[in-house]
Amino acid sequence: MASAELTGAEIVLKSLVDQGVKVVFGYPGGSVLPIYDAFFEQNKIKHVLVRHEQGAVHAAEGYARSTGKPGVVLVTSGPGATNAVTGLTDALMDSIPVICLTGQVPSHLIGTDAFQEADTVGITRPCTKHNYLVKDTADLARIMHDAFYVATNGRPGPVVVDLPKDIMINTGPYVGPKRAQHSSYKPQVKGNLAAIKEAVELIAGAKKPLFYTGGGVINSGPGASTLLREFVRQTSAPITSTLMGLGAFPSTDESFLGMVGMHGNYEANLAMAECDVMICVGARFDDRVTGRLDAFAKKSKKIHIDIDPSSINKNVPVDIPIVGDVGHVLEDMIKVWKSTARKLDKKANDSWWASIAKWREKDCLKYFQGKDIAKPQYVLETLQKAVDGKDAYVTTDVGQHQMWAAQYLKFQDPNRWMTSGGLGTMGYGLPAAIGVQMAHPKSPVVCVTGEASFMMNIQELSTAVQYRLPVKILLLNNRYMGMVRQWQELLHGNRYSESYMESLPDFAKVADAFGLDSLFADHPDQVENLIADMMACEGPVIAEVMIDQKENCFPMIPSGAAHYEMILGPNDDQPTVSAKGAALV
Amino acid sequence: MDKMTERHTIGVLVDNEAGVLARVVGLFSGRGYNIDSLTVAVVDQNDDQSRITIVTTGTPQVIEQIKAQLGRLVPVHGVTDLTVEGPHVEREMALVKVAGSGETRVESLRIADIFRARVVDSTITSFVFEITGSTDKINSFVGLMRPLGLVDVSRTGVVAISRGDKPM
Ligand SMILES: Cc1ncc(C[n+]2csc(CCOP(=O)(O)OP(=O)(O)O)c2C)c(N)n1
Ligand SMILES: [Mg+2]
Numbered sequence: 157m158a159s160a161e162l163t164g165a166e167i168v169l170k171s172l173v174d175q176g177v178k179v180v181f182g183y184p185g186g187s188v189l190p191i192y193d194a195f196f197e198q199n200k201i202k203h204v205l206v207r208h209e210q211g212a213v214h215a216a217e218g219y220a221r222s223t224g225k226p227g228v229v230l231v232t233s234g235p236g237a238t239n240a241v242t243g244l245t246d247a248l249m250d251s252i253p254v255i256c257l258t259g260q261v262p263s264h265l266i267g268t269d270a271f272q273e274a275d276t277v278g279i280t281r282p283c284t285k286h287n288y289l290v291k292d293t294a295d296l297a298r299i300m301h302d303a304f305y306v307a308t309n310g311r312p313g314p315v316v317v318d319l320p321k322d323i324m325i326n327t328g329p330y331v332g333p334k335r336a337q338h339s340s341y342k343p344q345v346k347g348n349l350a351a352i353k354e355a356v357e358l359i360a361g362a363k364k365p366l367f368y369t370g371g372g373v374i375n376s377g378p379g380a381s382t383l384l385r386e387f388v389r390q391t392s393a394p395i396t397s398t399l400m401g402l403g404a405f406p407s408t409d410e411s412f413l414g415m416v417g418m419h420g421n422y423e424a425n426l427a428m429a430e431c432d433v434m435i436c437v438g439a440r441f442d443d444r445v446t447g448r449l450d451a452f453a454k455k456s457k458k459i460h461i462d463i464d465p466s467s468i469n470k471n472v473p474v475d476i477p478i479v480g481d482v483g484h485v486l487e488d489m490i491k492v493w494k495s496t497a498r499k500l501d502k503k504a505n506d507s508w509w510a511s512i513a514k515w516r517e518k519d520c521l522k523y524f525q526g527k528d529i530a531k532p533q534y535v536l537e538t539l540q541k542a543v544d545g546k547d548a549y550v551t552t553d554v555g556q557h558q559m560w561a562a563q564y565l566k567f568q569d570p571n572r573w574m575t576s577g578g579l580g581t582m583g584y585g586l587p588a589a590i591g592v593q594m595a596h597p598k599s600p601v602v603c604v605t606g607e608a609s610f611m612m613n614i615q616e617l618s619t620a621v622q623y624r625l626p627v628k629i630l631l632l633n634n635r636y637m638g639m640v641r642q643w644q645e646l647l648h649g650n651r652y653s654e655s656y657m658e659s660l661p662d663f664a665k666v667a668d669a670f671g672l673d674s675l676f677a678d679h680p681d682q683v684e685n686l687i688a689d690m691m692a693c694e695g696p697v698i699a700e701v702m703i704d705q706k707e708n709c710f711p712m713i714p715s716g717a718a719h720y721e722m723i724l725g726p727n728d729d730q731p732t733v734s735a736k737g738a739a740l741v
Numbered sequence: 742m743d744k745m746t747e748r749h750t751i752g753v754l755v756d757n758e759a760g761v762l763a764r765v766v767g768l769f770s771g772r773g774y775n776i777d778s779l780t781v782a783v784v785d786q787n788d789d790q791s792r793i794t795i796v797t798t799g800t801p802q803v804i805e806q807i808k809a810q811l812g813r814l815v816p817v818h819g820v821t822d823l824t825v826e827g828p829h830v831e832r833e834m835a836l837v838k839v840a841g842s843g844e845t846r847v848e849s850l851r852i853a854d855i856f857r858a859r860v861v862d863s864t865i866t867s868f869v870f871e872i873t874g875s876t877d878k879i880n881s882f883v884g885l886m887r888p889l890g891l892v893d894v895s896r897t898g899v900v901a902i903s904r905g906d907k908p909m
Contacts, residue, residue, distance in 0.1 A: 277760060282771050286815040289759065306815055340756060340818045466809035469802060 164293045164324035165190040168257065171300035173200050174333055177228050179219060179594050180204070181212040185232020186272060187259030190324040204594060204623060207615035209236050211587035213243020213314075214613070217252045218591030221574045222549055224377055226253035226307050227591060233259040234272030237318075238279065242581060244314045245283040249578025250400060251375055253312035255303050256284075262322040263291065276318045285313030290320065293328030301333040310343030311464040312375055343463060347480030347488060355435070355459045355476045356492045362433035363504035364456075364511075365393040368416065368445075371400030371577070372438015372462060372482050374570045380483035381405070381570045384437065387490050391500060394512055396424035398439050400577045403567035413512065414521075417445040418713045419559040422520035422722055423512055425713065428453050429720040430511065436460045438482040441472040442578070443740075451718030461485045520711045520724055521563055530680040532557060532632050532703045535687075536564035539602065539630060542687045548600040549592045551575065553585035553609030556638035556709045561604040583612030586629065590616055593625040600628065600691065607633045608657055617670040620696040628690050631663060631700040634707065642708045646730065647715075647738050667698045678702040715740040744800040748777070749824040750831055750901045751808065752909055753793040756816040757783050764814050765793060774799060774807050778833075778876075778898035790818065796876075796899050821909040823901050831901040835879045840867040841890030849889040856882045867892070 162170065168191055172180065181204045184192045195203050206212040209231045216227025231240050237258040247254045258280075261270040277289045286306045288299045299317060307315040359365055367388055373380050381404045388395050388411055395405055396416040405412055414421030416428055428434070428445075434456040439445070441460075446452040449471065458474040460467075461482055468477040478485050523533040543550075543565075550565060551574040552558040558575055567573055574592060576584040589603035610631055620627050640655040667674035673693055677686040683701060690699040711722045716737015723731065755761045762781055769776050777796040784792040797807060804822070811820045823829040837858070839849045846868075853860065853870050856878065862869035872882050876899060883894055903909065 278763070281760070281764060281767055287760075291759075310813070341815045464809075464813060466806060466813055468809070469805055470809075473802070 160329060161327040162330050163190070163194075163327050164296050164319070165194040167293065167296045167328060167330050168300065168319070168324070169194045169198060169201070170330055171297055171333070172228065175301070175304045176225070177201055180228045180230050181206055181215040181219070181591065182230030183209050183212060183232065183236060185236050185259060187233035187261060187321045188230060188236075188257075188319070188324075190321065191230060191257070191259075191319070203230075204590070204619065206587065206590075207618050208613060209239035210243050210583065211590070211613050211616045211619065213240050213247065213254060213256065214581075214584050214587035215591035215594070216254045216256075217243065217247050217250070217584075218551060218574050218588030219595045220252050220254060220591075221374075221588075222571050222592040223595045224571060226255055226304060229254060229256040231256065231258055232272070233261055233276070234274045237274055237276040241279060241283060242579075244280055244316065246576055246579040246581045246584065247314040248283050248285065250576065251312050251371060252314065253307040254314040255307050256314060256316045258316055258318050260289070260318045260320040263320045264322070266320065276316065280316045283314075284316050285311075287316035287318065289318045290323050293323050293326040296323060296328055297331045301331075302338065304333070305338055306341060309338075310341065344465075344479050345463070345481045345484050347461065347478040347485035349488065351476055351478045352485065352488050353492055355478060356489060356496065356498060358433055358457055358459060358476065359391060359393075359435060360493075360496075360498040360500065362393070363501060364430060364432040364508045365391060365435065365500065366427050366431035366433070366456075367393055367395035367435045367437060368398075368428065368439055369395060369401045369404055369437045370398040370439025373401055373404035376438065376482035378570055380438075380486060383483060383486040383490060387486055387493070390490065390493055392505060393435070393500070394427055394509070396420070396427060398442070398445055398577070399562055399575060401439060402562060403570045403573045407567045415562050417442075418447070419563065419709055419711065420445075421563075422518050422711050422724060423515035425711075425719045425722060426515045427512060429455070429718075431456045434458045436462075436474070437486070438462060440467045441470070443471070445719075446471060447713045447717055447719035447721075448737075451720075453719075518724060520722075525680060527680070529704045530677065530683050530701055532560045532634070532707055533564055534680060535630070535632060535683055535701050535703065536560050536604070538683050538687045539604075540565050542691050543600060543602070546600055548572065548602060549574070549589075549596060551585045551588040551592060551601070551603045553603075553605040553612075554580045554582045554639075555606045555609055556634070556642065556707070557604055557606045557632040559709045560632075582609040585609060586613050586620075586627070587616045589627040589629075590620055590623075590625055593620075593627050594623070601626075602628045602630055604630050604632065606638060607631060607635065607660055607663075608637045614666070617666070617672060617696070621671045625696060626694060627696050628693065629696070629698045630690065631698055632703050633660075633663075633700055634703050634705045635660060636705060638707075639709070645708070647733055663698050663700045673697040675699040746798045746800055747804060747824070748796065748798045749804050749822055750829070750899060751795045751797065751811070752821045752823055752901060753795065753811055754818040754909060755791050755793060755814075756818070757789045757791040758816055761791070761816050762793070764816070765795070765811065768810055768814070769797075769807075772806075772810065774803065780898040780900050794898070794900050819909055821903070823903060826903060828904040829901055830904060831875060831899050832873055833876050833879055833897055833899050834871065834873045835883070835894055835896040836861070837870045837872060837883060837886055837891070838867060838893040839870065839886050839890045840892050842866060845889045849886060852882070852885050852889075858882060
């Protein structure tokens with residue numbers, strides 16, 4: 157054995173350090189004890205002990221989305237790995253770079269149904285971007301660096317490295333991260349210039365152009381958001397964003413039409429339907445955006461910028477596909493735009509904006525705050541006032557509260573908004589907030605949640621307390637799985653099958669038991685104070701607001717409907733949803 | 742399927758590493774694509790690369806998706822759609838076991854001769870024929886053997902390569 161050799165566990169640690177990792181979210185167990193031992197003897201990397209492995213992955217996601225750096229997870233074999241699966245799937249759907257190190261039984265026991273053995277690479281193959289089973293300590297360092305490369309290059313995603321225990325104990329050589337190209341994975345970063353020129357031509361000739369932007373802008377880095385702002389200004393075209401893309405463009409800007417999609421703004425969806433040139437930037441024509449496909453945006457030519465070739469023409473055929481990194485492509489587009497001194501047709505543009513102004517007059521987010529019970533919209537508007545100018549980070553869970561947060565909060569910058577978009581994972585919000593707060597200890601981090609979602613990973617309160625992470629949990633309690641109830645009203649004749657939250661705990665007592673503060677409001681008059689107190693809290697806090705149980709989330713494109721057939725409020729004619737539509741999720 | 746489907750032969754060059762076939766097959770099953778046939782073998786000992794040939798059917802949109810999805814798998818070095826990329830050769834091999842005696846036995850031998858199938862095993866009561874050719878040719882050969890005492894068929898599935906001097 158050469159003296160330069162390290163144990164597998166030391167190699168894992170050293171490669172993490174060399175990759176610039178500062179925090180690992182994890183949970184120990186038999187198969188990863190050698191790695192935990194290596195952690196014990198160092199202080200370069202902080203380990204955050206979560207209370208459930210799903211929480212570890214969501215925390216890593218929160219860390220990644222709020223920093224642009226990969227999040228790192230360490231879990232044990234068997235149940236540790238299977239508990240991480242929901243988080244991994246979540247990260248895959250939302251394109252979040254996560255490296256998940258899983259323990260595995262020693263090599264010679266693999267395949268024998270050994271204690272806490274699971275076929276982790278088999279189970280995680282479809283829910284990771286890539287995964288590795290390390291079979292020789294000599295390959296370990298290379299695989300570790302490969303994992304970081306794959307997770308962060310191209311369309312980001314989760315990568316699992318499965319580590320049999322003997323590989324951690326055996327020794328092998330260490331190699332540093334090499335700059336050399338990966339042998340097979342070489343995502344295209346620069347867009348095809350001819351296609352970019354063609355796109356610029358198309359935009360310049362547009363009478364009703366529209367930017368439709370998504371999480372790809374955020375993933376491309378803050379530079380891409382800056383370029384997007386510049387290009388939108390140059391073209392003076394309106395812009396809308398998916399749930400994932402919020403923050404890439406300031407939502408207070410006149411050009412911003414609000415979020416698009418199932419619970420998007422009326423003006424945004426109508427503009428999608430009516431535009432003649434759609435510039436899709438890092439979005440993927442998800443079913444939550446398109447509504448019924450055969451009725452989607454029929455009047456437009458479409459430009460689609462995406463780093464993942466498989467996103468192109470997947471759901472919606474496009475006219476000019478540009479495969480490449482959003483930032484690089486926008487940079488080139490702006491160059492071409494400027495060098496050819498293009499301008500949109502002023503008259504056409506004015507009348508386009510006039511139509512938009514008409515749609516805006518509907519004021520689709522209006523709501524009525526009565527005297528007796530707080531409306532969720534009001535609570536979120538109050539939160540917005542409180543965080544204005546404070547560089548706050550917001551995470552959410554999944555349900556009505558998530559959509560209200562997307563609709564009523566204002567986003568100024570990328571990487572400030574963390575929500576489970578693709579998978580819609582209840583239980584995401586609290587652990588994600590923990591990850592965000594780890595990365596930004598001084599910034600306000602608010603988790604907007606519902607009582608049902610909150611209970612899915614409520615154990616992470618203990619993590620927040622242990623690491624003194626002052627996450628602010630704004631709990632919008634409607635005593636229902638509100639979003640489920642809303643669908644039951646729309647599709648199942650108000651039969652509230654199993655959507656009422658019976659036997660809810662007293663959340664003040666929960667807070668007390670876990671050792672954090674709590675606040676409570678059950679009247680609209682108390683909301684302002686509650687939010688102010690929540691913002692002033694120095695430690696973690698649960699701020700619970702009893703909201704109107706019957707409030708529903710509007711506007712809404714009912715399932716199976718075209719994206720311009722929106723219900724604007726409870727008094728709108730409730731459409732009869734077709735059998736085909738009812739079959740959709 | 743309400744739209745027109747097409748049959749495509751796709752070649753995929755991959756790192757010959759554990760799990761790579763599972764990734765490809767999992768992609769097809771997970772996304773509901775068809776596999777009509779799939780072959781795989783190491784083709785480059787030095788670089789440790791394997792070549793997978795997949796025959797699949799789908800609408801043009803699905804075929805495009807299949808190629809894009811294959812292309813983004815990390816251990817994939819290249820994807821080529823032989824059906825659209827120009828002239829190519831497709832071959833399949835089959836071993837066909839036929840049992841019989843008397844006139845049917847002679848007839849099977851006669852047909853094998855017409856199809857240029859070789860006898861690679863023979864007993865008093867059986868033959869094993871080896872036949873190479875297009876999928877259609879093998880289908881018709883097997884069809885003709887059926888009334889003559891067909892017992893077993895083992896087929897390789899399609900392997901394919903482009904014509905001319907260019908690599909994939
Ligand atoms: C893990 C998981 N299970 C089930 C669902 C389906 N689902 C979507 S929203 C929702 C209700 C959420 O209730 P709550 O957290 O109270 O939020 P609300 O809609 O009331 O604001 C459910 C059950 C889900 N998204 N995730
Ligand atoms: Mg609720």
